[in-house]
Every structure is written in C-alpha cells, then in structure tokens.
Amino acid sequence: MVQIRIHGRGGQGVVTAAELIAMAAFADGKISQAFPSFGVERTGAPIEAFARIDNKPIRTREHVYHPDVLIIQDPTLLDSVDVAKGCDNNTLVIINTAKLKKEIKINLPPKNIFNVDATKIALAIIGKNLVNTTILGAFAKATGYVSLNSLEKAIKEKFKDKGESIITKNINAIRQSYKL
Amino acid sequence: MKKNKFKSQPSQILEGSHAIALAIKNIRPAVVSAYPITPQTHIVEDLAKFKADGEADFKYVRAESEFTAASIVAGASATGARVYSATSSQGLLLMTEVIFNIAGMRLPVVITCANRGVSAPITIWNDQQDAITIRDTGWIMLFAENHQEAVDQHIMAYKLAENLKLPVMVNIDGFTLTHTYEPVFIPDRKQIKKYLPDYQPAKGQYLDAANPVTLGSFAQPSYYMEIRQDLHNDLMSALDLVNKEYEKYHKQIRHPEQSEGSRGSKTQPDSSPSARLGVRMTIENNGLLEYYGHKHPKIILIAMGSVVGTIKDAVDEINDKIGFPNAVGVLKIKCFRPFPSAAVLQILKNCKYAGVIDKSISLGSIGPLALDVKTAAQGNIKTIIRSFIVGLGGRDVTKNIIKKIIKKIKSVGDGANFIGN
Known part of the structure; x- marks a missing residue:
C-alpha cells in the first residue's frame, strides 16, 4: 500500500488534489482511497489530505502518519508546520517552491526531494496561483504511482461542470510539471 | 433522459455522500425533505441537484428545520409515499420527537444519519452519540463499514421498512465515510426495482379519504402498553427478515467484483502468518x-x-x-x-x-x-x-x-x- 499526505492551506484545493490522485489510481486499475483531515475550514489555515493506493481493498481509516509520499503545495508551511513528521529516508517529497533544492528547509535526504515551481506554471497556464492540479504532474513523474493519462482522465471527470477551457488549462499545467 | 443512465454500472470511485445520493435517486422516493447540517449536507445537496437537473422525479420539499423535515417525511409517508431524509447530530436531536412518532405510527420512513458528536462542547466531527440518542425509539438501526455496505443497506432498508411497517435509520460515520472517496458499485434503477418493487401500501394502512383510518391515535392505559409491546415484538421478529433480505439482495444484485474478478489481480498470494x-x-x-x-x-x-x-x-x-x-x-x-x-x-x-x-x-x-x-x-x-x-x-x-x-x-x-x- 502506498500512503500519500498532502499539505496545503484552506482554499488551495488540498482535498481536491487527494481526490484526483485516488481517481487517477482507480482509472489505472488500482484500488484507492482519499479523505481530508478537516479542521474548521478557514481560508489560509494549514490543511492536510490523504490518499492511499493498493492492489487490494483498503480498509484502514486512520490518518496517514508515515507517508510514502509527501506533497507540499505551499512552501511557507515549512516555517509553521512539522510537515516531515512521520517521514523517513524513503519518503519522496514533492514540493512547490521557486527555491533550489539545497535551500529547502526540510530534514530529509535531498535525493528524495523533487522541487517544482508549480506556482510559476499555474500562473502562466491557468492564470491563477492554484497549484493543486499542477503539482500532480511532478508527483506522477517522480513516483510513477499514477499515470499521466489517468490523471488527465481524473481532471476531466472532476472538473466536468467547470467547462472545456478550465479542463484544458489544468491538463496543460499538469503536462508542464510532468516534464520537469 | 439519456438511455445509458439505466445501463448497469461497474464500480466507480465516489465520495460517500455522492454514492448514497445516487443510490437514493435510483431507489426513487416520492418525497425528499431535509435541512442541511454538516457532515450530511452533501447528500441532500446532490439530491436537490438531481431534481433541479431533471434527473429525478421526487418532490423535494425544503424545510426550515430538522423538526419540520422529519414532520414532512412523516406526513408524506402517512399518505402512502416512499420518503427520504438525512441528518446528523443536533439535527437528529431536533427531530427526536418526530422520530418516536414515526416508529409509533409504523411509518416506513428511511433516514440516513451521517454520524457526528453532539454539543456541548460544539463539535462538527464524527462519533456515534447522535444515533445512540434515538436507540430506544423503535427504529431498525443499521451501521455501515464502508461505501458499499452503506449503499446496499439503503436499498435493503426500504425493503425492510415497507415490508415490516417499521422505519429504518442507516448510519454512516460522518467525514470518515461521507467525505471519503473509495470504489463503490451503485445498482441501477432496473436492478433496484426488481429487488424493491414500487411501494404500494395496502388499503387501510395509510391516509386515504376512500378508506379512512386514524394514525397515531390517543391510547388509554388499557391499550397503550399492548401497542408498545406489539412494536417491540415486531422489531424483535425483524431480526430474521434482516438476514433473509440480506441473502435475497446479494443473490439478486451482484457486485461487479463478484462477476468480473477483482481489481488489482496482480496481488501476490497472502503469505503472512x-x-x-x-x-x-x-x-x-x-x-x-x-x-x-x-x-x-x-x-x-x-x-x-x-x-x-x-x-x-x-x-x-x-x-x-x-x-x-x-x-x-x-x-x-x-x-x-x-x-x-x-x-x-x-x-x-x-x-x-x-x-x-x-x-x-x-x-x-x-x-x-x-x-x-x-x-x-x-x-x-x-x-x-x-x-x-x-x-x-x-x-x-x-x-x-x-x-x-x-x-x-x-x-x-x-x-x-x-x-x-
């Protein structure tokens, strides 16, 4: 079983990102689960969401305490939240940041850290600083736990009421971050 | 409506609330009434949307409180209609007086309780204290472990309710199930209708001007106790039917995993001790x-x-x-x-x-x-x-x-x- 924990802030689509991972894994033929750790939902407050991927039914409902993959949507969280809690030398970290790898203040092996400037991509392609979809391209590339094709399928399904233009922009942003 | 809506669906990955709303849509109640409360809200929001989009033909009656929502479904059920409501926590507590009456009047109401703790202190999160509060009201109370069990229990709930003239509450843990995405299979209308025929109460069992009856009448001490005992006895004898319906349901409605082989077939044989x-x-x-x-x-x-x-x-x-x-x-x-x-x-x-x-x-x-x-x-x-x-x-x-x-x-x-x- 692969366990994924996503850190972000209220309003950044943290929960949606977890759901998209689960939907993409399901489209890949896997069994998956996604759920939020809700606080009282306030814009800007630190938020976590979780996803699990497995080849057999997933029964456990506990939060993800020892993630195989850590996704950090907002680098400012590094100053206020112990995002690396429960991570070990095998945890892969996907972080949205404009900084260089050596400048990232996180106490985990640099070889496991994948930095992507998702904000820059999102601003250029989507036109808004909403990185929850964009960063998933880097997640798919770095971990291989979901395919790009299934991620695109998940975006189409999840955003089907938002219109063709938003779907295309999000898919393009994911493709861009997948290249990195 | 598009034809493919009636095609048998394979498993989908869905939010628990959405899975339940889809199941209720396919069960086709005649009247839905609810008042929004976290963490139940997504269920009735989805049902309202199905109605607004022309995908469902039930009457959606908006209520100004849970007390009213429960009263509306009680009244509609008394006229012989299939009904649905959903609530949580303080909402269920506000319904409580009506919850007793629904069971006492032997109305086949089905309600989802998205379980949540109760005040004070204020909590919006999950525990099961709300459902426990109405434990003694005469309802059949089912609890689901996962989305699939929740969907199946809702469909069985209507069969039990309508056959036994007893209300059924299906309990699903708030957030843990309502807000979680996981694979689930939703039987389509045709499959459900075969298992659960349209609700047609017998003459004299519902409010009908042609066959007048009184529901929930006054009972003197010489009768009240026997009427309560009857309710208890009927609830106890429901145990057998819960099992029989479970068997019938799973014989008639096969989950895709049962017929197509399960997902993730690459799994190694389990060699753990x-x-x-x-x-x-x-x-x-x-x-x-x-x-x-x-x-x-x-x-x-x-x-x-x-x-x-x-x-x-x-x-x-x-x-x-x-x-x-x-x-x-x-x-x-x-x-x-x-x-x-x-x-x-x-x-x-x-x-x-x-x-x-x-x-x-x-x-x-x-x-x-x-x-x-x-x-x-x-x-x-x-x-x-x-x-x-x-x-x-x-x-x-x-x-x-x-x-x-x-x-x-x-x-x-x-x-x-x-x-x-």
Missing part, C-alpha cells in the same frame, strides 16, 4: 453481523461502523506477531436495533475476552454497545466483556489505539475505558 493460520478471513457474514478471524480466538473486538476497517488491519498485524492460539477476531455489528443477541452469543461463546469498542458513551455507565453485549452474555456465556470508548468528537482511531486495547483487555476494570491515543 495470520493468513496461513486462516485467521485473515470473514467466516460469518449476514445482515446482522460479520465475524472476521479464527474460529476459536481468545479475544474478540466488537464495534460498529467505519472503525471496523481499521480494527481488521490492526488485528491482522497483531495476529501476525503472536499467531494462533492467541488470535484476535473482529465482530462487526451491522444491525444495532433490533439487537442480534443470539447471533452475537454464537460468535462470542468460546472466547475468553471481548473488547467492545464504542464511539459513544452512556454517560454515567459504559459504552452503549458494551451494555447490549453484557446484557446478552449475562448468564449465558463466561466471556469477560470490557468497554472501551474511542474516537469521540472526531479523534482519529488509529491502529495503535486498537493494539493498545488488545494489550489492556485483561487488566482494565469493568467501567468505561477511554482510549484517546
């Missing part, structure tokens, strides 16, 4: 309960709802460590009212310790499920029964908490044992 000892499997599964584990375990953990999944995983890990003959089994109660005492005793009779894990507390006593298990056991079996309270107000129930319970089961006292972390 507990699997080799044959304790990693469900050996009893019916409408009332499920037992997972070895035939003769030393310890059995008993619980209701979504926490059972976490318990199964924790117990697998413990069994791998210690192995038979100290194996731990898991008993899931699906039907809490009527309480399946005989079936529970059958499972418990040879085990030394039973740990009952409640997500609620009868303040001043012990866990409500533990009370029922102790009552059933008294004088019949020698199993030592302990009460553990977990997960109140949204506290995460971890595998470590379950392991701690197993470790403590021999040494703790007879009262309520709170295990918070």
Whole structure:
C-alpha cells in the first residue's frame, strides 16, 4: 500500500488534489482511497489530505502518519508546520517552491526531494496561483504511482461542470510539471 | 433522459455522500425533505441537484428545520409515499420527537444519519452519540463499514421498512465515510426495482379519504402498553427478515467484483502468518453481523461502523506477531436495533475476552454497545466483556489505539475505558 499526505492551506484545493490522485489510481486499475483531515475550514489555515493506493481493498481509516509520499503545495508551511513528521529516508517529497533544492528547509535526504515551481506554471497556464492540479504532474513523474493519462482522465471527470477551457488549462499545467 | 443512465454500472470511485445520493435517486422516493447540517449536507445537496437537473422525479420539499423535515417525511409517508431524509447530530436531536412518532405510527420512513458528536462542547466531527440518542425509539438501526455496505443497506432498508411497517435509520460515520472517496458499485434503477418493487401500501394502512383510518391515535392505559409491546415484538421478529433480505439482495444484485474478478489481480498470494493460520478471513457474514478471524480466538473486538476497517488491519498485524492460539477476531455489528443477541452469543461463546469498542458513551455507565453485549452474555456465556470508548468528537482511531486495547483487555476494570491515543 502506498500512503500519500498532502499539505496545503484552506482554499488551495488540498482535498481536491487527494481526490484526483485516488481517481487517477482507480482509472489505472488500482484500488484507492482519499479523505481530508478537516479542521474548521478557514481560508489560509494549514490543511492536510490523504490518499492511499493498493492492489487490494483498503480498509484502514486512520490518518496517514508515515507517508510514502509527501506533497507540499505551499512552501511557507515549512516555517509553521512539522510537515516531515512521520517521514523517513524513503519518503519522496514533492514540493512547490521557486527555491533550489539545497535551500529547502526540510530534514530529509535531498535525493528524495523533487522541487517544482508549480506556482510559476499555474500562473502562466491557468492564470491563477492554484497549484493543486499542477503539482500532480511532478508527483506522477517522480513516483510513477499514477499515470499521466489517468490523471488527465481524473481532471476531466472532476472538473466536468467547470467547462472545456478550465479542463484544458489544468491538463496543460499538469503536462508542464510532468516534464520537469 | 439519456438511455445509458439505466445501463448497469461497474464500480466507480465516489465520495460517500455522492454514492448514497445516487443510490437514493435510483431507489426513487416520492418525497425528499431535509435541512442541511454538516457532515450530511452533501447528500441532500446532490439530491436537490438531481431534481433541479431533471434527473429525478421526487418532490423535494425544503424545510426550515430538522423538526419540520422529519414532520414532512412523516406526513408524506402517512399518505402512502416512499420518503427520504438525512441528518446528523443536533439535527437528529431536533427531530427526536418526530422520530418516536414515526416508529409509533409504523411509518416506513428511511433516514440516513451521517454520524457526528453532539454539543456541548460544539463539535462538527464524527462519533456515534447522535444515533445512540434515538436507540430506544423503535427504529431498525443499521451501521455501515464502508461505501458499499452503506449503499446496499439503503436499498435493503426500504425493503425492510415497507415490508415490516417499521422505519429504518442507516448510519454512516460522518467525514470518515461521507467525505471519503473509495470504489463503490451503485445498482441501477432496473436492478433496484426488481429487488424493491414500487411501494404500494395496502388499503387501510395509510391516509386515504376512500378508506379512512386514524394514525397515531390517543391510547388509554388499557391499550397503550399492548401497542408498545406489539412494536417491540415486531422489531424483535425483524431480526430474521434482516438476514433473509440480506441473502435475497446479494443473490439478486451482484457486485461487479463478484462477476468480473477483482481489481488489482496482480496481488501476490497472502503469505503472512495470520493468513496461513486462516485467521485473515470473514467466516460469518449476514445482515446482522460479520465475524472476521479464527474460529476459536481468545479475544474478540466488537464495534460498529467505519472503525471496523481499521480494527481488521490492526488485528491482522497483531495476529501476525503472536499467531494462533492467541488470535484476535473482529465482530462487526451491522444491525444495532433490533439487537442480534443470539447471533452475537454464537460468535462470542468460546472466547475468553471481548473488547467492545464504542464511539459513544452512556454517560454515567459504559459504552452503549458494551451494555447490549453484557446484557446478552449475562448468564449465558463466561466471556469477560470490557468497554472501551474511542474516537469521540472526531479523534482519529488509529491502529495503535486498537493494539493498545488488545494489550489492556485483561487488566482494565469493568467501567468505561477511554482510549484517546
């Protein structure tokens, strides 16, 4: 079983990102689960969401305490939240940041850290600083736990009421971050 | 409507609330009424949207409170219509007066309770205290472990309600199920209709000017007691039907996994010690309960709802460590009212310790499920029964908490044992 924990802030689509991972894994033929750790939902407050991927039914409902993959949507969280809690030398970290790898203040092996400037991509392609979809391209590339094709399928399904233009922009942003 | 809407669907990955809303849409109630409350809201929002989009033909009656919503579905049900509502926590408490009346008038109402703790202090998060509060009202009360069980139980709930003239409440843990995405299969309208025909109450059993009857009339002391006893007796005899309907349902409505082979078929054969000892499997599964584990375990953990999944995983890990003959089994109660005492005793009779894990507390006593298990056991079996309270107000129930319970089961006292972390 692969366990994924996503850190972000209220309003950044943290929960949606977890759901998209689960939907993409399901489209890949896997069994998956996604759920939020809700606080009282306030814009800007630190938020976590979780996803699990497995080849057999997933029964456990506990939060993800020892993630195989850590996704950090907002680098400012590094100053206020112990995002690396429960991570070990095998945890892969996907972080949205404009900084260089050596400048990232996180106490985990640099070889496991994948930095992507998702904000820059999102601003250029989507036109808004909403990185929850964009960063998933880097997640798919770095971990291989979901395919790009299934991620695109998940975006189409999840955003089907938002219109063709938003779907295309999000898919393009994911493709861009997948290249990195 | 598009034709493909009626095609049999494979499994989908859905939010729990959405899965339930889709099932209700396919069950086709005539009247839906609800008042929004977290964490139930997504269910009735989805139903309102189906109605607005022309995908559903029920009447959606907006209410200014839960008391009204319950009264609206009670009234509609009394006229012979299939009805639906959903609520949580304070909403259910506000409904309580009507909840008693619905059972007393023998109305086949089905309500979803997205379980949440109650005030004070204010909490929006999950436990099961809300449902426990209406335990004694005469409703059939089902609890679901996962999305699939929730969907199946809703469909069975209508069959039970309409056949028995008893209301049914399907309980799903708030957030843990309502806000989680996982694979689930939603039977389509045709499949459901074959199992659950359109509701047609017999003459004289509903409000009809051509066949006048009185529902919920005044009862003098010379009759009231017998009427209450009748309700109790009917609820007790529902135990058999819950099992029969469970069998019928699963014979008629096959999940895609049963016919197509399961997903993730690349899985290696399970070579863990507990699997080799044959304790990693469900050996009893019916409408009332499920037992997972070895035939003769030393310890059995008993619980209701979504926490059972976490318990199964924790117990697998413990069994791998210690192995038979100290194996731990898991008993899931699906039907809490009527309480399946005989079936529970059958499972418990040879085990030394039973740990009952409640997500609620009868303040001043012990866990409500533990009370029922102790009552059933008294004088019949020698199993030592302990009460553990977990997960109140949204506290995460971890595998470590379950392991701690197993470790403590021999040494703790007879009262309520709170295990918070």
